[in-house]
Each structure stands twice: as C-alpha cells, then as structure tokens.
Amino acid sequence: MSKAQLNVAIAIVLQQGKVLVGFREAIQHQGNKYEFPGGKVEAGESPSEACRREVFEEVGVDIQAWHDFDFIQHEYEDVIVNLHVFHAILAVELNADIQRPWRWYSRAELGELSFPKANQRLIQRLVWPNAIKISSDLNALTECSHEQLFYWRNDLDEAVQLEALADISVHELNQVIVNTQLYAKLNSIQQANVAAIHLKQQQLMNMHAEDLILGQRYVASCHDELSLQHAQRIGCDAVLLSPVHTTATHPEAKSLGWPRFAELSTAMHIPVFALGGLTPVDLSQAQEHGAYGVAGQRFF
Incomplete structure (x- = not known):
C-alpha cells in the first residue's frame, strides 16, 4: 500500500544574519523539535x-516577496x-509583531537545535563554515580542514578542469566551490x-532570481553596495566582499578598509565573507565588523 503524500510549505525567514525558528509542542507531529514556519x-x-498564509497565521507578519x-x-x-521551501527577509520594524514561540537564532545556533530529519538538508545549507580557502591549485584541497570550504579559482582550459575534478571524490566535493561556468x-x-556555485560580480549582475538553480547554494563576489544588494535581492546565499585591504594579487584595487566594510556588511541579511589581505587569525576582527567569516588565498 502506497503512503500518503503531504505537500508542505516551509519558510526560511532571514534578518541580519539570523533565522526565525520555533518549537513544536510534544503533542504535535515530530513534537519536541525545533521548526521553521510553515x-x-x-x-x-x-x-x-x-x-x-502560514507565516501570517503562525508568526503574525505578512511577507509578500518570497524566493524559491x-x-x-x-x-x-x-x-x-514534499517540502516546498521559500526564503525571504523580514524588515526589522516588524519584529514587534512576531508571536511566540518564534524567535531569532544565529546560523551557528541552528546546528545545536534538534530539527525533524526532513529539515537537515536546510540546516546544512544555512550553516556556513567561517573560512573559505581560495586557490588555483586543486591539490590544496587536501590542506583544508573540515571547518573550511575551498573555492577553486583558476583560468585553466575547461577540459583540464573537468579532468582534474574527475579525480575528486563525492565526499571531497562537499567542500568545493566552483564558478557557474564550470x-x-x-x-x-x-x-x-559541490558545496556552492560561485558568481563573479559581472556574472552576478547579469542574473535574475529565476536564473538561480533550485536547491543549490550560491556565493557571489561583490566589491560595492550595488552588487551586494543585487546578490541579496535575487536570493544568493552568501557574498564575498573585497578587498578589505590592498593585496599583492590585486594592487590596483581600492581597498575598503574596516569602517567601510562594516558599513556595507551590517546592512546585509545574508552571510558576508571578508576577503583581501586577511588571514584566519583575522576572523574575530572581521566578525566585529559584521562579517560572518573570512576568505583568502596566500595565508590560508
């Protein structure tokens, strides 16, 4: 006898680096577990x-613009x-309308909460490591810890890239970020x-929300406020904001500096990774200026 199928709409509601989560009572299906609205x-x-409708009934706020x-x-x-998952950003001024038991949790806290098994894929997508290593050498992937992602940035011939990736195991691919063309x-x-799809700033600016592949995590390179807002508006998961400092690889690029970086990053609701002349030791300073994590090449 075939099992009944249930279609459920799930909402990932974001605000200033946090996610809206509630708690199911023991008498409910999958009780005594945390949940997203829906x-x-x-x-x-x-x-x-x-x-x-569910977000309005359960949480008390009416969000009209949703991304797949x-x-x-x-x-x-x-x-x-069947979970149909959508995400949206809630304006800060609507926080007073949020009903109990819904409250904001940091992305890091999500990993400590007990969710239904069907939600585990969502948790994995929402919780990013705090460091991204960037390298043109795919062999450098072996140097990455489990707390890092690896962005393979290179100008190799396409056939050479595909041949190199053919030797990478599925487990290793879980850490690898590749550009959208590859x-x-x-x-x-x-x-x-793959861990995520990367968009260069020019690629990002040519994309619309409907161009993003359902279920895939996207991280975009941004260098100014316009590109940051576009990445967030179309539904990217995270951004790389650079350069914080002048770097040897891009000496001609005007650095942001920490004050300007903080001004831009704190206005974002998705994770912002600081990039440009940084080392893993700079993580605390970056987070003090609104970053979720750090990314780099030479010192990682």
Whole structure:
C-alpha cells in the first residue's frame, strides 16, 4: 500500500544574519523539535501562497516577496512529505509583531537545535563554515580542514578542469566551490555534491532570481553596495566582499578598509565573507565588523 503524500510549505525567514525558528509542542507531529514556519498546502492554493498564509497565521507578519529556496521529498514511516521551501527577509520594524514561540537564532545556533530529519538538508545549507580557502591549485584541497570550504579559482582550459575534478571524490566535493561556468559542465552527481556555485560580480549582475538553480547554494563576489544588494535581492546565499585591504594579487584595487566594510556588511541579511589581505587569525576582527567569516588565498 502506497503512503500518503503531504505537500508542505516551509519558510526560511532571514534578518541580519539570523533565522526565525520555533518549537513544536510534544503533542504535535515530530513534537519536541525545533521548526521553521510553515504548514500544509491547502486545496486551491500554490505552495508560495501557502507559505505566505502560514507565516501570517503562525508568526503574525505578512511577507509578500518570497524566493524559491529548495524542494525536498522526505519519507517518514507513515507519510511522504514534499517540502516546498521559500526564503525571504523580514524588515526589522516588524519584529514587534512576531508571536511566540518564534524567535531569532544565529546560523551557528541552528546546528545545536534538534530539527525533524526532513529539515537537515536546510540546516546544512544555512550553516556556513567561517573560512573559505581560495586557490588555483586543486591539490590544496587536501590542506583544508573540515571547518573550511575551498573555492577553486583558476583560468585553466575547461577540459583540464573537468579532468582534474574527475579525480575528486563525492565526499571531497562537499567542500568545493566552483564558478557557474564550470558547474554547468559537471555531471549530475558532481553538481549535486559541490558545496556552492560561485558568481563573479559581472556574472552576478547579469542574473535574475529565476536564473538561480533550485536547491543549490550560491556565493557571489561583490566589491560595492550595488552588487551586494543585487546578490541579496535575487536570493544568493552568501557574498564575498573585497578587498578589505590592498593585496599583492590585486594592487590596483581600492581597498575598503574596516569602517567601510562594516558599513556595507551590517546592512546585509545574508552571510558576508571578508576577503583581501586577511588571514584566519583575522576572523574575530572581521566578525566585529559584521562579517560572518573570512576568505583568502596566500595565508590560508
């Protein structure tokens, strides 16, 4: 006998680096666990309409603009749940309208909470490591700790890139970030397992929300306020903001400095990685200026 299928709309609500989370009572399905806002898609409504309605009913705020975030099918013992996941940013001035038990948690805190199994993929996508190593040498991936991601930035011939990645295991790919042009050439298994898709600033500015691939994590390189806001507006997961300091690799680029970096990063609701003349030791200073983490090449 086939199991019943349940369509559920889930909302990932973001604000200043935090995520809105509630707690299920023991009498509810998957009780005594934390949850994102959401609920059953009713007859006659689309998943996005259900998402907006559920957030208004449960949380007390009406968010009209939603981005597609993911689609997850999870099979429990008694039912198959189709999760239609959306994300949006909540304006700070609406915080007073948030009802209990909903409250803000940092992304790092999400990993400490007990969510239903169907939500684990969402947690993995939302919680980023605090460091990204950038290198043109794919062999440098072996030097990365499990607390780092690895952005393979290079100008190699496409065939050479694909041949090199063919020797990388699925487990190792979970740490690797590749540019969108290279991602398009990967096989389906590789595409499903890379850590994130990278967008150069020019690529970013030519993209719209509907161009992002459902379920994939995106990180964009940004150098100014316009590109930062565009990345957030179309639904990117994170950004690399540079250069904080003048670097040997790009001496002609005007550095932001920490005051300007802080001004830009604190206005963002998605993770901002500081890049440019930094080392892992600079993480605390970067976070004091609004960064989620740090990224770099020579000193990582």
